[in-house]
Amino acid sequence: AQSVTQLGSHVSVSEGALVLLRCNYSSSVPPYLFWYVQYPNQGLQLLLKYTSAATLVKGINGFEAEFKKSETSFHLTKPSAHMSDAAEYFCAVSVSQGFQKLVFGTGTRLLVSP
Amino acid sequence: EPEVTQTPSHQVTQMGQEVILRCVPISNHLYFYWYRQILGQKVEFLVSFYNNEISEKSEIFDDQFSVERPDGSNFTLKIRSTKLEDSAMYFCASSREGAYNEQFFGPGTRLTVL
Numbered sequence: 427a428q429s430v431t432q433l434g435s436h437v438s439v440s441e442g443a444l445v446l447l448r449c450n451y452s453s454s455v456p457p458y459l460f461w462y463v464q465y466p467n468q469g470l471q472l473l474l475k476y477t478s479a480a481t482l483v484k485g486i487n488g489f490e491a492e493f494k495k496s497e498t499s500f501h502l503t504k505p506s507a508h509m510s511d512a513a514e515y516f517c518a519v520s521v522s523q524g525f526q527k528l529v530f531g532t533g534t535r536l537l538v539s540p
Numbered sequence: 541e542p543e544v545t546q547t548p549s550h551q552v553t554q555m556g557q558e559v560i561l562r563c564v565p566i567s568n569h570l571y572f573y574w575y576r577q578i579l580g581q582k583v584e585f586l587v588s589f590y591n592n593e594i595s596e597k598s599e600i601f602d603d604q605f606s607v608e609r610p611d612g613s614n615f616t617l618k619i620r621s622t623k624l625e626d627s628a629m630y631f632c633a634s635s636r637e638g639a640y641n642e643q644f645f646g647p648g649t650r651l652t653v654l
Contacts, residue, residue, distance in 0.1 A: 458641055460642075462645070468647055468648075469544075469631060469645045469646050469647040469648050470583070470631065470633075470645040471645070472642060472643075475642055516582070526588070526596070526641055527573065527585040527588055527596060527598075528575075528583075528585065528641070528643060530582045530583040530584070531582060532581070532582045533582055533583075
């Protein structure tokens with residue numbers, strides 16, 4: 427069965443600093459990987475997805491993630507944090523391009539200080 | 541931009557009562573899902589639905605849960621006899637065919653069981 431592990435339940439950065447949120451996956455077959463963001467009292471919004479086309483994936487709001495098979499990782503980065511990036515970030519995995527459940531990690535809360 | 545909508549945004553009920561959570565998926569999507577998120581925990585898959593049938597369900601989705609697509613637009617989750625531990629945020633999601641399992645989430649319904 428597939429799973430994801432997000433290291434760090436909380437990450438704190440200063441505005442303008444690099445954001446790095448870690449995600450490692452486990453899957454017996456090539457995975458599809460996703461990052462979702464959840465702002466307070468809101469639903470889940472897709473940031474970006476990896477579907478095997480390219481290992482470096484660019485998403486919305488300046489975020490990107492790199493798929494590294496050798497490290498089974500899909501870390502999320504952003505060069506310069508904004509206050510508006512403060513939210514909960516979830517990594518998720520699926521093992522089919524079709525119709526299948528997403529398996530989520532436990533989430534990482536990003537705190538951005540002025 | 542099309543979006544998934546959910547009603548109500550917050551539902552308070554007494555233990556043992558039946559509740560129905562409603563979702564309107566994106567109109568051209570064919571696959572539908574329910575997830576839940578207990579406060580402070582990760583998002584968990586409940587059930588997936590396609591072609592008027594349940595495709596997959598988790599061990600959480602026991603006999604007290606049911607789903608239905610009563611018409612061409614709504615997708616409902618019914619909990620027959622609510623328990624305290626059913627208190628959670630319930631998310632509906634939908635995806636279209638051939639979209640690498642990119643799921644669009646609604647804003648959620650917060651269910652509080654007293």
